[in-house]
Amino acid sequence: MDIRLQEKLDALPTDPGVYLMKDRRGQIIYVGKAVNLRNRVRSYFTRTGDTRVFVSLLDSLLGDIETVLVHNEKEALLLENELIKKHKPRFNVLLKDDKQFISLRLDRTQTYPRLEVVRKYEKDGARYFGPYSSAGAIRETLRLINRFFRLRTCTDHVLANRTRPCLLFQIGRCPGPCVYPVPPEDYRKSVDEVAMFLEGKATELIEGLRLRMKRASAELKFEEAARVRDQLLAIERSLERQKVATSDFKDQDVFAFHREGDRILFYVLHVRQGRLNGGQAFPFGNQEFPDEELLASFVNLYYDQGGFVPEEVLLPLEPGDGTDGLEALLAERKGEKVRVMVPRRGEKHDLVLMAAKNAEQSFIERRRTKDETDAVLSRLQSKLGLRNFPRRMECFDISHFQSSAIVASQVAVTDGEADKSRYRRYKIKTLEIQDDFASMYEIISRRLKRGLEEGDLPDLLVIDGGKGQLGSAHAAMKDLGVEGVDVVGLAKSRDQEVFDRDAERAQSPERIFVLGRKDPVVLTQNSAEMFMLTRMRDEAHRFAITFQAQTLRKSRVRSALEDIPGVGEVRRKLLLKHFGSLKRVSDATIEQLAEAVGPAMAERVHAGLHGHPDEDSEDPIREASLDDATEPLSEKSQGGSPPDAA
Incomplete structure (x- = not known):
């Protein structure tokens, strides 16, 4: 062991605190907490018979140890948590933020409460139920509640502004408090029943429903009695599936x-x-x-x-x-x-x-899935002649709308699964007109520059396109001196068509272009390797089209209001926040506009939106959408592409 490091170990305090282990480059590789820092850290160097890889490599890997002293163990836990989230050490367990916990929130302080799906608990006086293990589980719960307990599902804004009842009212799944005077005490009964159902209080809930069913039947309200009966049967079946785990009924x-x-x-x-x-x-x-x-x-x-x-x-x-x-x-x-x-x-x-x-x-199960994924990636490496095992792949696509709103997307796959933390969206900065090859060069250059700065490059780049797009990506790699990264192009064939008689339409087999090969590689179209690549490419399409539509809508909203003299950024945001959308601003009367921006400005906004409409347009402020195209979308736009700001 390094003498300097040994001296530091000998001088460690016995107080509670946090220790940070660094490698020889100064990178933090582990953060831990201890009530007694000296005993905890020194224990790593005195373990006998410990065969774990890290412990055996500790002498050669460890470069330095820093400590931070605190008053007690609770403070050490808090500090450890913050340092792990900040530095993301390679040997610590790391949880991704806000993607794990799905719960239901019920704010009983409202006159007509509703159930909301949330990912964060807050001390706001509301009741929280969960967490639920998956989106599917929470959807099933909501389906049952919406069908039989009849709570509203609309947002508070819709509740306050709706003038006609929605479809859920028409099919009997909402009492319609948005437009009808529903007695709050009647609605409150449904809220109480929902709370009991989510808490698993079977006996109290079932007894109450049976009593209500008998009362409705005695009063000859047979439709209501039948509805409560169906509700009772559904709840009993649901509660039967919930296994009683303990007899003390605790959380x-x-x-x-x-x-x-x-x-x-x-x-x-x-x-x-x-x-x-x-x-x-x-x-x-x-x-x-x-x-x-x-x-x-x-x-x-x-x-x-x-x-x-x-x-x-x-x-x-x-x-x-x-x-x-x-x-x-x-x-x-x-x-x-x-x-x-x-x-x-x-x-x-x-x-x-x-x-x-x-x-x-x-x-x-995960080990079996990982072994299967590794086998698919190994076959992909072999069939495409890749230098790297493609554990980390990124797919890029360019998309435009009638040669405007040019955007690009980057989606990532790690070990065969989507890695959304690495998704990126790009706006093309160097071009005013459509040029797929130049756009691809720009995007790959920007991605690789960032990767070189951060030491973060993938194993394989997948370019959506043929030889031209692949050549642009390769040129960007050469200009930046990037080596050791594989790159391929994925495109549909234009020369050969395989006729699908069942669907009565033509399908183009996918072709994979590889640098140094004259002819493209055609994998078996239903193989796992081909499915992995096309799924990644389709995700890139989806991601890009979503960003493109969002960009078009924002530009349309901005231009419609910015063209009105006196309406700047502040008033535009005020109008959109007050009315909720550009269409509602357009539909508002001068009196309604005056509530947000005053009488004089209201007249100016109203005149700007309605006074001089385009002669060729029935609605001068209709939001742009992909349906507005007067000609078929280009091949690239049909494929779609995704974006994520960069």
Whole structure:
């Protein structure tokens, strides 16, 4: 070990704090917390029989250790969390922000509350239910609630401004509080029933519904009785599927993990009011630190994502420095006492075992999927003659609308799965007219320049287009001196058509252009390798077309209002915020406009929008859309393309 590093280890304090391990280039590779910094850090160098890769390479990998002292373990947890999110060390578990937790929010302070799908918990007086394990699970719950409990689904803005009832009212799934005087006390009963249903209070809810059904039948209100009967049957079936997990009816999160080498998968089982409410899996790779450290770090990050904090948190083993600091931190976030437990027997221990079994099963399924993905990528590398194993791929596409609104997109795939954190959208900066080849050169140059600066280049670039687009991308790589990155072009054949008799239409087989090959490579059209490439290209199309339409709408809105004298950025934003859309601004009377910008400016806005319409247009402020084209979209526009600001 380096003498300087040994001296630093000898001088470590025994106080609580956070330690940052750096490699020989000064890059932070791990952030950890400890109640006793000296004991924790020195333990990495005194372990015997430890075969983990990181520990065995620690002497050659480690360049420096920094420490930050705090007053107690709770402060250490908070600081560790912030430093992990800031530096994203390679050996820490990292959770992606705001993409994991889907919950339902019910604000009972409103006169006519509605259920909202949210990803963050806030201390705003509303009730939160969840989290739900997937969008599918929450859609199924909402479908049942909307059908049988009849709460409104419209936004507060629509509720306040609608003048005619919507379709949901027509089919009997909403009482129509937007236009009809629905008694708040009647609506409140439905809200209370929804809360009981989401809390799993089966007995109280079912008894109330049976009583209401009998009362409606006795009063000869047979249609209402039949509706309540159907509601009762649906709720009973739903509640039967919810397994009772504990007899104390508490809210609990149960953590477990399964580990093989440097790959670890954490599983969180959600128990609400004593009933299983689903679970979530969180896989990680390149994790070499001890189980108890990774578990404590994961739990800390998990609840920092805005997730609901339950009454009890059950763990499979004791965190590195005990549970006291974690309990204090979670209690502060929840606003009331939280127990962090490591159960050894009984119902709670059974829950931990159940979570561990789910963790193992999820790990096995992901390992099998990863092995299959690696096999597909290996075949792709072989058939295209790539130098690199294409673990990280990026696809680029150019799109325009009638030679204007030229945009480009970058979508990314890592290990066969979409990596949306690496999606980018581009506006072409160097061209005023359509030129797909020059546009591709610009976009690839901008991407590679950023990659060289950040040390972040993919294994394979996939260009949507033929030899011309591929040549432009290759020219950009040569001009920047980029080596070691493969590049191919993906295009449909124009010469050969395969007739699909069932669909009665012509399909063009995909061709892959590879540098140094005269003829394109034609993979089997239904092969997994071809599917992976075309799926990535289609995602690029979708992403670009979305950005292109958004750009067109914004430019249309901006030009319609900017052409009016006296309407600047502030008044334009004020009008759009007040009315919600350009069409509503156009439909507003002078009196309504005056409420937002005053009488004099209202007359000017009204005259500007309606006083001098285009002779060739029935509606001078109709928002631009792709349907406005007077001729077929170009081949590139039909393919679509995606954008993400760069």
